[in-house]
Amino acid sequence: MSIHTTAKPLTQRSLSKMLMKSSSLSFLVNVGGIGIALIMQILLARQLGAVSYGYYSFVTTAVTFLVFPTKLGFDTAIVRYVSSYRAHGQWAEVKGLLRRANQITAGLSLAVTVISLLVVLLMSGSMNGELLYTYIAGLLGIPVMALALLRQSSLQALKEMLHAQLPEKIIRPVVFIALLFLYNAIADTKAGAGEAMLLFLAAMAVSYAIGAWVLKRRLTPKIQGAGTAYNTREWVNVSLSLMFVSGMYLVLGQLNVLMLGWMEGTTEAGIYGAAVRIATLVSFGLTAINMTAAPFISESYAKKDDKQLRHVLSLSNLAGFLFAGVIYVAFLFLNDPILGLFGEEFKRGSLALLILSTGQLVSAFSGQTGTLMTMTGQQKTLGRILAGSAVLNIVLNFVLIPAFGMLGAAVTNLLCTVCWKTAMVIVIRRKLGISIGMFAWMTANKKRGN
Incomplete structure (x- = not known):
């Protein structure tokens, strides 16, 4: 399927300026967020120790798994539909979608x-008191976490990148760190895993309230006077497909931690979980750019603007990969001291960190495969690719984790990433006629050489 231009596009210069300005802002927020999150994780790991940090990490992963079906895929659907509705001035549909999505998500969560x-x-x-307390505190945060993701997607679709990311990336970890120090001072003792999870829940509530207030202020002028149009059946059908895709991403990203904790213990899972969090720094540049690029991709596709779509992909893919390369090289030399910040026992995850980082570099090289397929209505094909990789992930985990522990989990992650990224690149080329990621630059340079 090809895309042909039917609407007057932005000039490449103006589009590049918009992308770079928004992406730079998103990048800076993400840099700040990653730095603060890293400090937060280091403080937690040092305060809790490997065993209690393992409880906290394991429960956090479990809660993440439980949150994703409550959203029903509406977080991604909002970015896709609101960007398209916004391009055509359909504010009644925007109002109806956001209202219905929040109603359904609140009930499910x-x-x-x-x-x-x-x-x-x-x-x-069958569990000790600290682990039980941590579970209860973590589970209470499911509704807030789910609704916060919808709010973030709404602001993202409106191209309000700063306001979309600031509450969760900056405000939440800062509030959490402040509450942690306050608790330690008032209680005259260090918080355990359960107390830490409860403090995180309080920080989540604060950041959600701030984000919801900002969304209301930004959205009200646009929907004032607009009616409310509902296409619930269509939205739910598409959202269910997107939920399946989100679930597969979650399996591929987090299942290793759960299976490692199940087969090797929560302490091993905690150390591996720290390595997973650090490894995501390699591709976080592309992730930050995706926040900006996704609405442009959906809008370009809705307007059948092939030239704008390719330019958005080309610019964002190159910037994301260059950043990934720099971080990857840094990890080659500094992986051991970086993990040592969490505590001496965490250095056992150094080799796993290198393997996981390689997987993230492969992901950055391949570009915005998942985002492009989701924003252009290819979510069912994407779901099938991810489902196949998830099955491979489970099989390899059962084989490699008992034999190699966290190294087996890391190798599984790398192999599955290579498989599903390669499959997506091929499908995008066949269905949309687009070369994506660094493959696009290689193809363009080859043509110029000829």
């Missing part, structure tokens, strides 16, 4: 929270 709490209480006899 409350149901998942109640069911999960009941399951944990039934299993409480």
Whole structure:
């Protein structure tokens, strides 16, 4: 399928300026967020120790898994639909989509929270008090976390990149660190994993309230006087496909931590989880750029503007990969001291960090494959690719983790990343006629050489 221009596009210069300005802002927020998050994780790891940090990391991963079905894929659907509706001035549909998405997500998240709490209480006899406390505190945060993701997507679709990311990237970790120090001072003792999770829940509530207030202020002038149009069946159908895709991403990104914790213990999972968090720094430049690029991709595709779409992809892919290369080289030499910041016992994850970082570099090299497929209606094909990789992930984890521990989990992550990224690049080329990632630059340079 090809895309042909039917609407007058922005000039490449003006589009580049818009992308670079928004992407730079997003990048700076993400840099600040990553730095603060790293400080937060180091403080937690040093305060809790490997065992309690393992509890915290394991429960956080479990809660992340529980949050994704409550969103029903609406977080991604909002970016796709609102960007398209915005391009055509359909504010009644925007209003209806955001209202319906929040209603459905609120109901599902409350149901998942109640069911999960009941399951944990039934299993409480098989876990110690600290782990039980951590589970209860973590599960209570599911509704807030789910609704915060919808709010973030709404601002992202409106191209309000700073306001979309600031609450979760900056405000939440800063508030959490402040509450942690305040708790230690008032209680005259260090917080355990359960107390830390409860403080994180409080920080989440603060950042959500601020983000929701900003969204209301930004959205109200645009939807004032507009009616409310609902296309619930269409939205839910598309969102279900996107939820499946999100679930597969979650499996590929987090299942290793859960399976490692199940087979090797939560301490091993905590050390590996720290390596996973650090490794994401390699591709976080592309992730930051994606926040800006996704609405432009959806808008370009909706207007059938092939030239603008290719320019957005080309510019953002190159910037993301160059950043990834710099961080990857740094990790080759500094992986051991970086993990040592968490504590001496965390240095056991150094080799796993290098393997995971290689997977992130492969991801950055391949470009915005998932974002492009999602924003152009190829979510079903994307879901099938990710499902195949998830099955491979599970099989390899069962084989490699018992034999090699966290190294087996890291190798599984790398192999699956190579598989699904390669498949996406091929599908995008066949279905959309677009070379993506650094492959696009290689193809363009080859043509110029000829």
